[in-house]
Amino acid sequence: MIEIGVDIGGTFTDVVCRAADQPLRVMKVPTTRADPSRAVLEAVRQLKDQWDIEPADVARFVHGTTVATNAVLERKGPKTGLLTTAGFKDILEIGRQMRQTMYAAVLEPEVPGYLAPGAFRHEIGERVAFDGEIVRPLNEQDVRDAAASLVEAGVEGIAICFLFSFVNPAHERRAAEIIREEYPDVALSLSCEVDPAFREYERTVVTTFDAYIKPVIDRYLANLEQGLGQAGVPAPLQIMQSRGGIATSEVARQRPVRLFLSGPAAGVVGAQMVGQSAGITDLISVDIGGTSSDIALIRAGEPLIRPEGHVAGYNIRVPMVDVNAIGSGGGSIAWIDTAGGLRVGPHSAGSEPGPACYDRGGEEATVTDASIVLGYLDPDYFAGGTLKLRPELSFRVIEEKVAKPLGLSVEDAALGIHRVVNTQMTEGIRLVSIRQGYDPRDFALLPLGGAGGIHAAALADELGITRILIARHPGVLSATGLLSAVVEHETSLAFPQRVDELSLDDVRAALGELDERCGGLMRKERVPPEDVEIRYFADVCFVGQSHYLEVPFTPGEDAAEQLRDGFRAAHRRVFGHAADAPTQVVNLRAIHRAGGDTITDEAADAAGGEARKGTRRIIVQGHEGHLEAAIYDRERLAPGTTLAGPAILEQADTTTVVPPGWSIRILDGGNVLLTRDGAQG
């Protein structure tokens, strides 16, 4: 059985192939920004040439896509309409009235009003009260008139968001029915289906985003499906969703707003799998890119999920893996402020022009240039030798831009840049974990991205972390994550009931409805019911509070106790205390999942030959002068090998710096574990 995972990145589209009794194979093709599906289809064509794989033998095809995010970033969605309750046309544009930039008097909008500007928003005569009672019946003529006017204006998608539809969806459903009868081709997104939960602005935003990207996603996936079909791939197309579970293209197209974090979610699943194969369940993954770094936590083997995320600067209430970006990366620029002090970031040289050593016109001293000066990177073996670096340019910019103004040697300036950027990253990691109630010292660090391995040991030292796990293929972790992810469907509904007055019958009826909806989606996936694992969660809060925590439970006789105790435990962890106050349920959620497995790379055996490539002089924080570090070709280190720092592990997609005081062990699965000497390993 041949399985293919394809993840689209900014520069490269990564392809991994898994086949029984074969080593995992990896290929990169250039990303085609205008139509990303072209790169995917190009990769399919190369399967035959590069790996001698017949498309007809591909049994699974899983894809992580950035199309949803790009449509929003580039504002390239089609004209979209919005129907609201009469009197509430502008909810989308009023928002929550808070601003993100504190010290500014000339402001920018904080709300995505552009999705459906005023001219495309229509008020519909109707009103439902907070308890679901219909106060004003639906004016069907309003719906017909609004739809006619929107279609006339060239709208491709319509969002419907009425007040309290999460309690009583009758009006939204009827309005949708009316529009479908007359305009079957218009894409519809109903708030009672997309996000049935209270707070009208948040629900309107997510529903309107859904309508806005639906036609884009639809076209993209239809093209891709057609292309795969023509190429002879029989497997159904599967797509990664923001929570870290996959869905068939057919289902994903109906719920496009769940695809925003498709790529990053795959990366977190990849990290989770690497941890699993190494027997480590608590991980902090740090993906150090050019302009920023992404931090995610995996706790007890499961990625942390957040109930809403940020996309293109907007809060969007749809569950996604909890990936936090901080504005420091390999391209961050070191500069001297007007008081003569060293600063690093937040400006970045990105990948264009990139660090000075790329020789693409970069004139600024970046963190990557400092890495060159410190001896961490081999100029001839960067990105597996695909990009030839010019170290003399790094020396020059750091000399001119940092060392001279500060009166330091070039080496001390480079080390200084690293110390500053590492401080920024460690403070970022601390804050992300402490906000969730976790102590970073209880986690292992999993560095990702080209620069992750360069900073990992310095970050771990600062954070008091004693274990670092380096994935066998850190550069394609998202693509490998695709192959190990479960098929997952999640549905939720509003369920406002106090825990001390909980009706088990009501709970079971509500879960039954959720199971029915998830079951319907699973049937479309052709997953047999006996393979489906079901989990239930409730969002619970103290009575009177508006922020809730998710609590797992089972609908047995003790459901109320489970919810109360589970909520208090979670509250204690995140907030440090839990009052003996009454609690209430806000939403119920069902998650159905099936399949998924760890990639145990069958042939993790090392390539033959001498692993030690020689030595290089490196400079490491906390050690005087230069150190002679042994350079190892990571591919040639056999499982079971143990080594000690100072050392550098080189592989095609990453370089790992191992300072003195850290030990190296190659694990059976092909991953590498670094352990701080003296720590419990």
Next chain:
Amino acid sequence: MNMQHKIDPITLEVVRNKLDGIANEMESTLLRSSFSPIVREGLDASASLFTLEGESLAQAVAIPIHLATMIPVVRRISSEFPPSTMEEGDIYLMNDPYLGGTHLPDIALVMPIFADGRPIAFAATMTHHQDVGGMAPGSIPTNATEIYQEGLRLPPLKFRSGPERFDETVIKILRLNSRIPDTFMGDIHAQVSACTVGAQRVAELARAHGGNMMQALFAELLDRSEQMTREALRKIPEGTYTYVDYNDNDGIDLDRRIRIEVAVTIRDGKFICDFTGTNPQVRGPFNVVPSGTQAAAYYALRTITGAHIPTNGGCFRPVELNLPEGSILNPVEPAPVNSRTATIKRATGAILGSLRGILPEIVGADAAGEMLALMFGGTDRNGRRYVVGELIAGGSGAGPESDGVDVIETDATNCMNLPVESFERDAPIRINSTRLRRDSGGAGRQRGGLGIEREYEVLAGEVVFTHRGERHFCPPSGADGGESGMTARSVIYRAGGEEEVVPSKLVTRLFPGDRVLILTAGGGGFGPAADRDRDLLRTDIANGKVSREQAKEIYHLADD
């Protein structure tokens, strides 16, 4: 000190990043472990690190009104309790506005940070507590006429001696004076936790560098921010710039407008705000003690000097304030101060407004600068008592290149509004509309942001209704030939057909069938209305932001 300790520029920047991270961790601890929703969701709390001299080293602020407001508190505490007499683990506390606080609900806790056996800095937190006693639940009585009615006044007190021994007497007094003692003490302990996190982490940092070096680094960081701020100020044309703006009234003398007058002088890298000419103190609770205007001046200064300067006490050294004694900005005890926010907002707006002529790209036209506070209290059909409060914004001012933003928080505050779906669940009141208020944005080449229209209808029971508005009488000004934003307006439509226009501040009763329509102010426009791009104007008409009538009369749009 700097002579003896050579400063390594790298260590300096590393320590600066650490101090910012520590302040953020303190703030995160404070917000997470607080009990009351006003802290957790209103973010009405802040955490800082201070030098022994009372200059802020790093501060995590969610609301600008908290910016550096703890400076007088820390100074007061360290003058009453000299740091040389402090012991590790001590915690000090106070709230009295006339001794350095802000208003009574804001209680500050200060903890010395030790290195090498002596204090080197302070960790401090300030939280808006939900109830500290006084004549009204919530401790912000709009009808107070002296501070004694506003709640418990706390002078600087030693709250804990060493790491264990809390002063039980103080705790008993605190508990007895709050209507919700458990929540109150829960929030106090959140402040203790946050101070402890800050003190521990700075002490840890000091172990690596030594206490003397840490203090030398602190001094250097402050000097550098001062230097950068003065340099930024020197780039602004020197001169004295004046501005006058008004608030509506103090809720008691309804026909008396409140004048805020400022002359800002920028000279020799100094930033001098002279409020001579500002209104005398008022009978109602809209007076502000000096720390409030200080926050206003600091906010304005940070807005005009650029984000690249690390915010610490050094930035504020160039500031000099002249607040005439007995004025609304420097009231004489026992004037009430609990509703100070509206005045701080207007002072902030006035300082910025004075600089518009020289910094139009940064300042823009006036924002509505109002935070309409509504309170509905009563008993629902099931006999359950409820109180629901709302804070509602107007539009922001237009800039030279951009329209104002509709319905958004500006200047010294940053609060969320309440969802209809939350409001209607908590009170037997229906909201009939929530729309942008057409035509309210000041006309201009760039249009001011729009205010909001929101209508409430009482369904059951009797409601005590409090309305604390601004901008009902004095509109936000336009800039460079742009028009003013539309003034705010609120009307009560009684079930019997009578109409009552709200005179900005009002406490009244509502009955079933009564409706309240509130319309907040729009921001000022920038540039002449006649210069507005005609396509943008047509888009505004299509999107409902400008009526055809206004387009014709004010923008002089020819019929299409």
